[in-house]
Amino acid sequence: MxxxxxxxxxxxxxxxxxxxxxxxxxxxxxxxxxxxxxxxxxxxxxxxxxxxxxxxxxxxxxxxxxxxxxxxxxxxxxxxxxxxxxxxxxxxxxxxxxxxxxxxxxxxxxxxxxxxxxxxxxxxxxxxxxxxxxxxxxxxxxxxxxxxxxxxxxxxxxxxxxxxxxxxxxxxxxxxxxxxxxxxxxxxxxxxxxxxxxxxxxxxxxxxxxxxxxxxxxxxxFPVKSRKTTKRDRYFYYFVHESDKQLAITRREKGDIWQGLWELLLIESDKRLSENQIVRQLSESLNMAPLAVSHVVEMRHLLTHQNIFASLHKVKMPEKFNLVTFKDKIVVYTGRENLTDYPLPKLIEKLLAQYFDLPPKVL
Ligand code: SF4
Incomplete structure (x- = not known):
């Protein structure tokens, strides 16, 4: 040869x-x-x-x-x-x-x-x-x-x-x-x-x-491949909670996509949740029922091995309500203008762009 x-x-x-x-x-x-x-x-x-x-x-x-x-x-x-x-x-x-x-x-x-x-x-x-x-x-x-x-x-x-x-x-x-x-x-x-x-x-x-x-x-x-890539479906329910015009964000941890990047409050599921299920799971994670939850937007985000079906909701809580942790992650509050200090996944950037432009519709 x-x-x-x-x-x-x-x-x-x-x-x-x-x-x-x-x-x-x-x-x-x-x-x-x-x-x-x-x-x-x-x-x-x-x-x-x-x-x-x-x-x-x-x-x-x-x-x-x-x-x-x-x-x-x-x-x-x-x-x-x-x-x-x-x-x-x-x-x-x-x-x-x-x-x-x-x-x-x-x-x-x-x-x-x-x-x-x-x-x-x-x-x-x-x-x-x-x-x-x-x-x-x-x-x-x-x-x-x-x-x-x-x-x-x-x-x-x-x-x-x-x-x-x-x-x-x-x-x-x-x-x-x-x-x-x-x-x-x-x-x-x-x-x-x-x-x-x-x-x-x-x-x-x-x-x-x-x-x-x-x-x-x-x-x-050509080229020949032995197997097709199988993709995993994930459902990400993100929540915007603002307190004194400060947005609650958490940092993603090791062992998953976007390690070290910041995102909104997240509840994840391997199947689509009903509106009631979303509110129930959110209440459990907050240790109290929110005053209102409004649906803002849905978005599909495709990665090589994962399909992410994301939706964004706005959460209204009593005045002065501040989270310290959410699902065991430390919560940081930041102003919208300071979000550029935090590395964000593309999906969060796109969701936030929609959030700041679209009027939310109440569930
Ligand atoms: S190497 Fe690729 S582009 Fe070049 S002749 Fe062969 S098939 Fe065509």
Missing amino acids: DKFLKMTGFATSIISWYNINKRDLPWRQNASPYHVWISEIILQQTQVKQGLDYYNRFISLFPDVVSLANASQQDVLLAWQGLGYYSRARNLHAAAHQIVERYNGVMPDTYAELINLSGIGPYTAAAIASIAFGEPHAVVDGNVFRLLARCFSVELPIDTGEGKRFFTNLANELLDSTNPGDFNQAMMELGALVCTPANPDCAICPLRTMCNSYRLGNPFS
């Missing part, structure tokens, strides 16, 4: 294409290990178009490892607000601390050291090691899986251990070890711009003459 592929010029073809067609992106202008690291973490689960503004803002707030380590977790989460998958931000922060403690604030320059940092797996370690330090490790992300699966008609499912090992070995066989950074970026760029999931543009693809799927006309048969 190796000799044949070298002969067909796989690496040469994609690197030549990359040199002409690559997008002008800020982390390519400054390919320092820190910039490559931040860009790779942001671009996991996020499109370049959406990630670009976040990247620029993140770098201006935290221009290097030391400034990131010195920031509070709350500030790092605020910079991440809206990007989702918040464990990425928490891990970046934790890894910055590790780099300061173990390497005096200087990013380590080998794959073996990088992979021992929080949130850096084989993919990110290979990207930083190859792009910033020229170490020959192939990057295998969703774009690379798709490109290789189509080009070589690989029927092994990409979501199995065997499949992952096969694709990683194949990518490493193809790798141009004299120019691994450009090779890896070319693979990812070609997958993102040409060999796209829904609309592969084979007519302009530099791999056309060596691509099995193009020859057989079946690119949509």
